[in-house]
Amino acid sequence: MTPEEKAPGTPPDWDSDWAAWAAAAKAEYPRAQSALMPFLHRVQARDGWLRPEALDAAARYLELPRQYVESVVSFYSLFRTEPTGHRTIHVCVSLSCALAGSDALLHNLEETLGIRVGQTTPDGSYTLLEAECLAACDLAPACQVNLRYVGPVPPERFQTLLEEEVPTREEA
């Protein structure tokens, strides 16, 4: 049974959840080789990041070499191999957003949260990341909180990102 099929609030049973997700991902596409990334997305959506044991599970249940799993995970910027905060803030820094002040916005967030880009606040509330073009230049400076668009966020209105009514990972 995949975690989605269980009663809400059922605590994670890590290994059997991973096995169920792997089986579901394999069945979802015409060829099983396409299952790895959908599997990783499911794990990360719940756990917030891809812990080493989850990558072991990917290798085991999808019958792939562990190094292969690692090589795929390391290629894609959305896959995280470190714990992330309840809210992951992506600030787009590509040209249109930069013209609208995305660097000052990032700076304000760094100052307020007391962390640098790439880091998570010690209390685990926020992870602050740069994003390359989010395809939302009409919302410049554009951001995402847990992959939900927020924008435009002018630098002086950085607080919006911390208060925004976007569900945390656990609530989503």
Next chain:
Amino acid sequence: MKKLDRHYLLRHRDVAGIGTLKGYEADGGYSGLKKALSEFEPDALVDLVKASGLRGRGGAGFPTGLKWSFLAKDGRPRALVVNADEGEPGTFKDREIIEHNPHQLIEGMLIASYATRAPESFIYIRGEFLRGYEVLQQAIAEAMEGGYIGDKVLGTDFSHRMYLYRGAGAYICGEESALLESLEGRRGNPRLKPPFPAVAGVYGLPTVVNNVETIANLPPLILNGAEWHRQWGTEKSPGLKVMSVSGHVARPGNYEVPLDTTLRELIEMAGGVTPGHQVKAVIPGGSSMPLLPASKLDTSIDYESLVQAGSMLGSGGCIVMDDTTCIVAAVARVVRFYRDESCGKCTPCREGTYWMTDVLDRLEGGLGELDDLDTLLDVADNINGKAFCPLGDASVGFMVSAIRHFRDEFVEHITGRTCPLGARLYDTVNY
């Protein structure tokens, strides 16, 4: 420019509720598919698309019907892949179509699949489009429920399966062969061509890869015919285009326009440049394209005119920069994007984008040397046409054009030891 009486691609702007199957059907949705299945043999549809002159809207502008006709004819099943990995800086048109008019995309995919005899189709959507992914999941489920996807579509002999697949943050996966690698569960490194996807694409099957907007063009095209499509634009660049306008304009957004619209008209539609300021430069087609100075604003956006003016239509991401923009900072930012997004497979792109970024950051920081401009152009020359895939070429176009048109501004950064506009885009701590 012939004025549009309504939207054909951004239909949701005229008709509310079109995002659901019921709303879409109420506005005549899926009648293009019905017409295709009942009145056309697949080959006749390919001929119609050829006659319409529709060209790919993802960036390369390749004729769509011709692309379809390249599919290997050896009896193997074929596949259609829709490239929804929109991520070219300045471009955000596919996002709007996906989020607000998903059934037009699905209808177009079914038409294209019938025309190319593909029993399976795939949408590769970038990982950041979580909302778009959810909208498409819902829309595909509705379309299956409605009998548009599945066995014997609408009672005909055409059967079809549709798959939705999420990327995970990699601009390179917008390159079609890297996209196919990613779709097969691998790192998004581009493939050596040939074989082209038309011969060996997803899972080795003959595959057509089309952009979201290209596919969204099909339902109205099939309904109204090739001549209807040709009433807009020019002889060689007919039809409508969704242009994404951003940067220093009053109303950034998507504008659906005929392909003979000028850049000046487009900027006016977007509310004009920042009050009290002048346009300094425009990138007409996303950050991979050379910039055009203000003197070229009367250029039409059709593929040929933009090439003649020294740039390209690309994906239609029009970034407007006013006279407060430091061109050096803008170039540094764009080249940094390609450095970060280079897959690292080939040396010219991986190393070249790294060193260009390094030199540009120094220049913008007031620490440049006079021979830096020659270094930049030399590195660019060693990337352009020598990289494994188009990402390398994409990284140099804007920079080379900026040095050509704004050389003095680069030199001022060097001789003055600072940015003359004091408009540094970024904070040194973030390099």
